[in-house]
Amino acid sequence: MSVYEILFWFLTVMALSCALGVILSRNPVNSVLFLIATFFAISGHYILMNAQFLAIVNIIVYAGAIMVLFLFVIMLMNLNADTEPQKNRLIQLAGVISGGALFLVVLAALRTSTVNVLEQTSTDIGLIKNLGKTLFTQFVLPFEISSVLFLSAMIGAVVIGKKEEGQTA
Amino acid sequence: MPVQYYLFLSLALFSIGVMGAMMRRNAIIVFMCIELMLNAVNLLLVAFSKMYNDSSAQIMVFFNMVVAAAEVAVGLAVIVMMYRKVHSVDINILNRLKH
Structure with a gap:
């Protein structure tokens, strides 16, 4: 096994086990920490596929900003006690079975698809220079529209989170 | 690495996400x-972008x-x-739109 394959399997096992930890841990804070570990593993996969820009953006935006926001909300609500009511066993079992059925159906459909091997020679399309050129020439209109999306999301979050008249706490 | 491995890895991650969304309250x-x-x-998407050597998927x-x-x-x-x-953040409380 080459170093590349060892890294691939290590990151795969890490991503899957941490993803299982997200949905199985009782404490929401542990779930957030497992999800951050999953995002780091996915960023490692991006680096293996030579998409350095997306790897960095994934760490900064997801593991940095979004998960801190989640953690902040959990701490704000003081949910780190194990007081969460659980669904009953039957519904949990139904969830696992239907998720596993989805997995098996798509797996069976894709199992015999044609194999394309990702060449390990480095392509440089994932570097920030090439992505920036593509983003600011071919996709400049969606880029500008996304700024409007951000503005509306920001205003929406402020309006929703605003305290209503006469409401306490 | 065959691109199928990435296909199955992301499929497994997606299924875990589906399971979690249905299991937890x-x-x-x-x-x-x-x-x-x-x-x-x-x-x-990144795996496919590498397979076809096309940067549009990474922009996506x-x-x-x-x-x-x-x-x-x-x-x-x-x-x-x-x-x-x-x-409370229990989603079962919100099964009605008004109360």
Whole structure:
């Protein structure tokens, strides 16, 4: 096994086990920490596929900003006690079975698809220079529209989170 | 690495996200499982981008992250608002739109 394959399997096992930890841990804070570990593993996969820009953006935006926001909300609500009511066993079992059925159906459909091997020679399309050129020439209109999306999301979050008249706490 | 491995890895991550969204009652955990599903799709898009040697898919991943960030801001505001109203983040309390 080459170093590349060892890294691939290590990151795969890490991503899957941490993803299982997200949905199985009782404490929401542990779930957030497992999800951050999953995002780091996915960023490692991006680096293996030579998409350095997306790897960095994934760490900064997801593991940095979004998960801190989640953690902040959990701490704000003081949910780190194990007081969460659980669904009953039957519904949990139904969830696992239907998720596993989805997995098996798509797996069976894709199992015999044609194999394309990702060449390990480095392509440089994932570097920030090439992505920036593509983003600011071919996709400049969606880029500008996304700024409007951000503005509306920001205003929406402020309006929703605003305290209503006469409401306490 | 065959691209199928990445296909199956992101499929497994997506299925775990689906399972979590159906198993848990905490609204924040359900929201995090949706983020997990988004990331599984992003991983597959990057693998396909490398397979076809085309950078459009990576731009698509970039916009996915933009939309996810906006979605998280609004969604967490909704959850905080819900917590202020009913003092719980249990999604079973919200099975009616008015109460």
